[in-house]
Amino acid sequence: MRKLAMSMLASVAFVSAGHVMADADASIEYRQSIYKAVKWHMDPLGAMARGDKAFDADAALHHARQVAALSYMPLEGFGEGTQGGGAKPEIWNNFEQFSAGMERFQEHAAELVAAAEKGELQALRPAVGQLGQTCRACHDNFRERQ
Ligand code: HEC
Known part of the structure; x- marks a missing residue:
């Protein structure tokens, strides 16, 4: 009985360790997918800003x-214990700085919408450029070079 209880305990520990790891993997996949989608939408904006793509106000x-x-x-x-992927461990030691970077991303993205609403390339x-700078600043500090 005692042996059974011990092995049950061991398997509970094993399952919960496995669960934490699965959460980390799922978190990494989640955040990378979102950033991929961000890039999907930023690329055409960058191309329009550089003049590599014709300006289209609606797009x-x-x-x-x-x-x-x-x-x-x-x-x-980026929850507790989800270190890995292309994320530097510094994120979890400087979480305030990291989340402030995400807030700047939100602010500058809102300013990008306001600029796009003007319907002019000069405003866009x-x-x-400002938002692209925000991406780079955070990547320099918190993303592993690949
Ligand atoms: C405050 C920090 C921060 C900001 C702001 C930020 N990123 Fe990132 N980005 C990261 C981190 C950290 C990763 C690595 C995530 C991982 O692999 O777990 C990443 C990963 C990525 C990736 C790679 C995703 C993949 O395929 O694995 C792309 C593309 C990306 N970011 C684009 C952008 C763009 C474009 C912006 C700006 C519009 C931006 N990011 C803004 C922190 C940031």
Whole structure:
């Protein structure tokens, strides 16, 4: 009986350790998927801002709105114990700084929407630049070079 109880305890410990790891994997997949979607919408905006793609006011507004909606999503994928992927461990030691970076992302994405609403490339360009700078600043500090 005692032996059975011990082995049950051991399997509970095993299952819960496995559960924590699965959560980390799911979190990493979640946040990477969101960032991939962010990139999907930022790429055409960057191309328009650089003049590599013809400016299309409707498309720009659509992509800006999607980036703004997505800007609220990645943070919950960085819970306790979800280190890994391309995320530097520094995130969890400097979580305030990291989440402040995500807030700047949200603010600058909202400013991008406001700029896109003007329907002019001249307004869009600096807003795309400002947001791109926010991506880079965080990646420099908190994302592993790949
Ligand atoms: C406050 C921090 C922060 C901001 C702001 C940020 N990122 Fe990231 N980004 C990360 C981290 C951390 C990762 C690594 C996540 C992982 O692999 O677990 C990442 C990963 C990515 C990836 C790779 C996803 C994959 O395929 O694995 C892309 C693409 C990306 N970010 C694009 C962007 C773009 C574009 C912006 C700006 C519009 C942005 N990010 C803003 C922190 C940030």
